[in-house]
Amino acid sequence: MENSSWTRVQTADTGQVYSEKTVGREQRKKFEKNTMKKLHRYFYTFMSTLTVKWEIYLNAPGAVLLVLLFSCFFLTGTCWSDSNPSTPSPNVTAKALQLAGTRLQLKGDLRGAVLKYRQSLGLQPNKKLENIVLFLEQRLDKSVKKVLFEGNLGDQWNELAAFGGDFKKFVRIEDNVLVVDVPEGNSWGKTGIRSVKPLLKIPEKQGKFAEKLIFSFGPKRSTDFVLAIIPANWDGNLEWRSHHIRVGLKNSSSLTLWIKGREVMRTNLTSGSLEQIGIIVRPDRLVLVTDGTDTILLQGYLPDNLPLYKDGYRISVLTHAPENGMKAKLVLKKIDLEHVPYEELAKAENDPTIWLDKTQKTVLFDGRILDKRWSKYQIGKGSNFSQHVRFVGGHLFADVPKGIGWGKVGIMSSIPLVWLDKFGKGAETRVRFNFDPDQTTGFVVALASMNASAGNEPSEPRALLYWRKNENTNTTKASFFLTPNKPWKPLWEQEFSNKMPEEVSFILTPGGIQIEAPGISKDIIPWELAAASQSFRIYVYSQPEKYKEPVKMALKQILLERKAGEPVEPPTSQKGVESLPVKVLFDGKINEWWEAAGVAGAEFSKFGHFENDQMRVDVPSKISNKARAGLLSKKPIINFNERILSTSHKLKLNIDPQKSTGFEILFHPGKHVDMWGNNFKAAMSLVRCSEGPCAGKYTLLLQNNRNPNHIWSRTINADWVEKKWDGRLTIETGNRWMAVHLSGGPSVRSSGFNIGKNSKLYMTVYSRNYKNYGPAKFALEKITSEWVMPDGMTHMDRFVYVDDEDFDADAFLDNLADELSLKNQSTLSGQTRNILEHKSTKDSTRSRRQMEIEVGREIRFRSTSSELYMTARYGAGKIEVSCSTIEGKAVRTFSGSLISDKNNKYKLIGQAKFKPSPGGDVYYKFSSNGQLVETLWQPKGKHPVFLRWTRVSKTD
Secondary structure, eight states: OOOOOEEEEEOTTTOOEEEEEOOOHHHHHHHHHHHHHHHHHHHHHHHHIIIIISOOOOOSHHHHHHHHHHHHHHHSOTTTOOOOTTSOOHHHHHHHHHHHHHHHHHTTOHHHHHHHHHHHHHHSOOHHHHHHHHHHHHTOSSOOEEEEESSOOTTTEEEEEETTOOHHHHEEEETTEEEEEEOSSSTTOEEEEEESSOOBOOOOTTOSEEEEEEEEEOSSOOOSEEEEEEETTSOSSOHHHHOSEEEEEETTTEEEEEETTEEEEEEEOOSSSOOEEEEEEOTTSEEEEEOTTOOEEEEEEOOTTSOOOTTOEEEEEEEOOSSTTOOEEEEEEEEEEEEEEOOOSSOGGGOTTSOOOSEEEEEEEOSSOOOTTEEEEEESTTOOHHHHEEEETTEEEEEEOTTSTTOEEEEEESSOOEEOOSOSTTOEEEEEEEEOGGGOSEEEEEEESSOOOTTSOOOSSEEEEEEEEETTTTEEEEEEEETTSOTTOOSEEEEESSOOOSEEEEEEETTEEEEESTTOOOOOBOOTTOOTTBEEEEEEEEOOSSTTOOEEEEEEEEEEEEEOOOOOOOOOBOTTOOOOOOEEEESSSOOTTEEEEEETTOOHHHHEEEETTEEEEEEOTTSOTTOEEEEEESSOSEEOOGGGGTSOEEEEEEEOGGGOSEEEEEEESSOOSOSGGGTOSEEEEEEEOOSSTTTTEEEEEEEETTOTTSEEEEEEEHHIIIIIOOSEEEEEEETTEEEEEETTSOEEEEEOOSOOTTOEEEEEEEEOOSSTTOOEEEEEEEEEEEEOOOTTBOHHHHHHHSOGGGOOHHHHHHHHHHHTOGGGGGGOOSSOEEEEEEEETTTOOEEEEEEEOOTTOEEEEEETTTTEEEEEEEETTEEEEEEEEETTEEOOOOOEEEEEOTTSOEEEESOOEEOOTTOOEEEEEEOTTSOEEEEEEEOTTSOOEEEEEEEEOTTO
16 A cells, blocks of 8 residues: 655646645556646647747757657657556647657658647647647648548538539549539539538738638639638538528539629630639638639638637538539549638728828739729720629730720729828829730720719719720821810820720829829829829720721830928918908807707717817717717808809818717708708717727828718728827818818818808717617817918918908008009009099099009909998909998908900990898999999898999190
8 A cells, every 4th residue: 555645736837836645556557647648738739839939950960869859758648648558548649649740840840840749639639730730820821731632521511402402313423532413403503512621710800920821723624613611600501591691603614702602703714614613712701713823713701790709610622503403513532621821901000091201102903912902893885894804914804805985994993092291392203004905995084083883884073094096097096085074075185006905194283283204295284183182993994996996005104103201391471461350159168159069879969078268078889879979160161252263162060089088070051960961061079989991090081971982991090190290280262172181191172072162061069979779978178270371471362261251441541552553653654544533423432543453463442331342353354343341241252353445445245233131222334435334232221332444544
C-alpha cells in the first residue's frame, strides 16, 4: 500500500495552486497528463509565433534537433501515454501527423504543416490544435488550400434530391468524378450533394484574407447546375429559398449570380466548356465569380443589412434543368477551399471623398472590380448590361450588336467621386479615362452634379464628351456638351482622321473645364459648376455613331488626380468702407425669431432646454422612427431679393461638437413643424453613423427637395469632428445653388436648387438620429445671417447689399454727392453729358447736377424728397433702369430698358407699370425723338414725384 501524503503543486503556466492527496499511481498519471497537455498547447503557440508572427525560421541543425526532441516529448505523448506502440490507435496516428506537421513548419513549409495538422484533426478532434491551425492559416503569405470534396461523399457530404431529382437513379461515380445525368421529364431534376456541416465562414470586415471556393469540373461537359452557399441552419435541399449566394449555369453558356434571391449579374460564356468556377467572398462583402484563369465573370455585394451566420455556411451542388422537364448534367471533380490575400481598393488614403490635403492620385476603377462606388448603367430599350458587358483582359468590355437602339451600356458612380476641395488659385482636378482604342468604336464620358434617374442619360447640369467612329469613312468625331447648352446641341464638334483615343481627360480648375485628348484644343471653357466644394458623379458608357449600329467599348481604368490650390482670401472692402452688417438670429435663448418645437413624439418640453447660452436636446432611443426636436423659425430666415443675383448669402451656426451626435436643418416656403412631411426646399445634416459602412464616422449631407437623386454626402472621420472641428458650420446660398461648410474642413455644394430672387423660406434646426428609433444629442449656441460683400466693395456698393432697415438715407445722399461731383468730369471725354433733375411738387424744391456717363459704368441716384433710390446701368448700347428703394423700404422690382440706334438716340423697348409697396404706380416715358426720359411715381394719396434724364451735347 502506497503512502498517503499531501502534495502542493504550482504550475508554471497558470500560476494556479493544486492540492492533491496521493491515493495511487493512476491519479498521479492523470495529473501529469493534464499538466503536459497545457505545456503542449503553449508549445504550439510558441512555435507558431516563431515561425509566423515573428517570421523566424529555425533551420540550424542543432536547433532543429532540439526542437524535434521537444516535439517528440510533447506531441507524441509517449511521456504520459500507456498505449502500445505496436498497435497504433487513431490517437497515436494523429500525434504522428502532428509531429510531421511540426517538422514541415520548422522547415518553413507552412502550407504542408497545416495540411498535416488538418489530417490529424480528421482522426482526433482537438479544439486547441484547431485554433492554432486557424492562427497559422490567417497569417500565411501564400494561400492555403483545403480539399472539401474529391469524388467521394465520405462523412462530409449528404445526398441531395428534390423537385424531380433522384440520387440513386441519376448519380454515378466515375474515376473519382461525380456525374449527375438527369434525363427529360423530371421536373427541375435537382440532384447532387450538400455538405453535412458548415464548410465556409464569411470573413470579418477587418480581415486580410478572402475565402475562395474552387469547383473543378470533369472532362465531360456540364450543362445546367447550381452552386449554392446556404446558412448552417437552413435546409440545403431547398437551395432557392435558403441561399445567400447562388451561381447557376444554364445551357452551358449563361452564367448568373444571385444574392439572397435577387439576380445581380449575368454573363454569356464565350470560351466553350467551363472547367473551373471560383466563388470568392471578401471581407468587404464583395462576391466574385471567376473562371480557371482567375478572370472575373460575375460580381455583386452581400447587402450591408444581411446578417452573417457566425456558425458558417453549408454548400450545395446540384443539377438544375433550364426549364421544367428538360434534361440537365453535372460532372463534378473536386471542391477546394482556399484563403487568398485580400487588399481593399478604397483604402483611407485613396478615398476620393476625403477632405483634400495637398495632392491625391488614386485609381477609381481598375477595369476588373465594380466596388460599392460603382453601379451598372444601361439606357434605352434593348440595352442590357448582363448581356452586353463582360470583364476580359483586365478591362470592362461592352459589345452591343446591331439593332439594339443606341447601345448605351457601361458604369456610373453610385456616389460623387470628384470633389473640388481647396479650389483656390492653382487648384486642378483631373479625371483620366483610359481605353483600348483597337476595341472601342464609341463611348461617352460625363461628369454630372446629380444622380441620373433609372434608364436616363446623365442629369443636367453636366459636362459630356461623346466620341465615336464612322466605319464607312474610317474617321472619328468628338462632340462636347456643357450645361447650360440645350440638350444635344454641342458646344463644339470636331472630326479626326485617326483612330479612337487611348486616353481622354476632364480637367477642372477655378477658371472652368478643359478637355485633354489628341487633337483637341486645350482652351479652358468657363463653367459655373467649376466651383469650390462642388462634386460630380462619373458616367462611362458605349454609344455608336448612328441608331441601331453595333458598338464596342473597352474601358481599362479611371484615375483621379487632385491638387490643392492656394487658400481663398475672403473679400475685402475699400479703405474706409464698413463691412456688411451681421445679424444675430439666435444667441442661445428664445427670441422673436424662434420657437421651440419637436416632431414624432420628441416634445421639446420633455427632451430640450436652454442652459448656459445653449439650446440642448437629448432625445433617447425608442421614441419613434423620426423623433426630432429643436427650433422652428417664426418668420422667413431666407428672404431674398435681387441681391442674390450678384452675391451669396450666409447663415452661420455655432454648435458644440462634444454635446452633439446629429442634427439637421431644413427650409420650406411655409411654417411647418414637420418640414420632412411637407415637401421641403432644401436640407442639410451632420450625423454620426452607428452602423453600416460608415459606422464610427460622420456623414455630411446636402439635399435638394425630396428627390432621392438630388442628394450629396461625404463621410468624415469622427476624430476630426470631435477633436479638431471648432463647431462652426456655414450654409451658403447663391442663385439656384447651396453649400454647407464645416470650418477648416469638408464642404458639400451643388446647383439646381429652386432658390433665388423672391425666395422666402422658414427654417427648422433639429436634432437627428442616424437610424430609426435611435438616440440623438444636439447643442446649439448661435445663428447669424449676413450677405457676402463683393471684393473691393465701395460706399455705393454697400448701399445695394444692406437690408432695408439698415439703409441710411442721409449717408446715401452724402455719398451720392461725392459720386456725382463735377471734379470727376475732367477725366472723361467724348461721352454723353446728362442732366439729372429731381422734382417734387410737394415742396417745390429743385436740384440740378451735371455729370458725364462713361459707357459700362453703373450710376446710382436718389430723389431727396421721396427717398426714391434708382439705378441706371449703361453698356453695349443699352440702358437699364431699376428702382431699389421707396421711402426706406425695399421694392427692387422696377425695370425698364432702352437701346440706342446708330444716331445714339434711345428707343423704348416695352413700357413697364408696377405697383410697389406701399402702393402707387411707376411709369417710364420717352419723348418721340428719344431725347427725353422721364420717370413718374404716383404714390397713393401723395404728390407725384418726377425723375428726369435729359440728353445734351458736351458743348452745352
